[in-house]
Amino acid sequence: MTAAEQWNWVLLAYGFAYVVLVLFVVSIGVRISRVRARLGDGS
Amino acid sequence: MTDPTPTSTSTTWPWIVMAVAGLVTFVASMTVSPDAVQGQLSRIMYVHVPSAWLAYLAFIVTMAASAMYLWKRDLKWDRRAAASAEIGVVFTGMALGLGMIWAKPTWGVWWTWDARLTLTSIMFFIYLGYLALRRTTDDLDVRARRAAILGVLAVVQVPLVHFSVEWWRTLHQPATLLRPEGPEMATSMLVTLLIAVMAFTVMYVAMMFKRIELGRLEDAVLIAEQASDGAVAGAAVTTPTIGRGTA
Numbered sequence: 001m002t003a004a005e006q007w008n009w010v011l012l013a014y015g016f017a018y019v020v021l022v023l024f025v026v027s028i029g030v031r032i033s034r035v036r037a038r039l040g041d042g043s
Numbered sequence: 044m045t046d047p048t049p050t051s052t053s054t055t056w057p058w059i060v061m062a063v064a065g066l067v068t069f070v071a072s073m074t075v076s077p078d079a080v081q082g083q084l085s086r087i088m089y090v091h092v093p094s095a096w097l098a099y100l101a102f103i104v105t106m107a108a109s110a111m112y113l114w115k116r117d118l119k120w121d122r123r124a125a126a127s128a129e130i131g132v133v134f135t136g137m138a139l140g141l142g143m144i145w146a147k148p149t150w151g152v153w154w155t156w157d158a159r160l161t162l163t164s165i166m167f168f169i170y171l172g173y174l175a176l177r178r179t180t181d182d183l184d185v186r187a188r189r190a191a192i193l194g195v196l197a198v199v200q201v202p203l204v205h206f207s208v209e210w211w212r213t214l215h216q217p218a219t220l221l222r223p224e225g226p227e228m229a230t231s232m233l234v235t236l237l238i239a240v241m242a243f244t245v246m247y248v249a250m251m252f253k254r255i256e257l258g259r260l261e262d263a264v265l266i267a268e269q270a271s272d273g274a275v276a277g278a279a280v281t282t283p284t285i286g287r288g289t290a
Contacts, residue, residue, distance in 0.1 A: 005148075
């Protein structure tokens with residue numbers, strides 16, 4: 001396997017990992033905002 | 044039981060810490076020299092191993108917080124257990140996914156029914172079950188008690204997964220860091236791996252702060268809704284008017 005092919009796998013792995021992390025963190029933020037809105041709390 | 048405080052101030056530092064931890068891991072793992080045998084593929088280790096470590100850590104914290112709930116009956120421990128379990132499920136899923144991406148170019152297959160892989164996937168589904176169990180009732184105390192019992196019992200998966208590579212003949216390599224003889228790898232790779240593990244651990248702590256804040260707010264909503272329902276039901280009940288009807 002060439003170095004370029006190996007880099008493709010590395011980019012796939014890091015892309016997967018960081019997309020999962022960003023989606024999870026954003027989901028926490030969105031849920032906090034929604035619940036605060038339901039409570040009528042703008043902070 | 045501790046009542047949640049819905050108007051507590053929302054902190055912003057955990058978001059910054061998470062971003063910095065992610066950036067540190069990325070820069071460290073992209074600048075280290077590649078492995079002599081695996082070449083560039085070895086870079087996957089710097090996110091795969093920290094993800095697996097956080098899965099262990101998160102489920103051990105879930106167990107400890109669950110035990111504290113069963114002892115103190117304070118809902119703050121239930122919220123900590125739930126927060127850690129959710130984060131643990133995410134990192135277990137990441138460890139599995141990254142392992143599959145690493146396995147294809149090195150082993151030639153995406154998946155094999157190896158002891159480590161099989162037990163990790165069982166652990167993943169058991170903690171998904173823990174999160175599903177929490178959605179079966181709106182009674183905060185019942186939910187906390189049921190989840191705490193499972194949270195204490197399910198941690199048996201962690202040593203099973205970790206020692207599976209020692210107890211069974213597996214395709215997966217033995218432990219890299221947590222081994223009795225100490226770590227066995229080039230110093231530059233070891234330092235990078237430790238940086239990644241520490242950065243991910245800091246990220247976990249920051250995630251816990253925000254996820255616990257979310258749990259506190261969700262409990263406050265539940266309590267407010269239940270109080271509101273009770274008030275409506277009470278208002279609907281009127282004194283019987285026997286003998287004063289028109290019929």
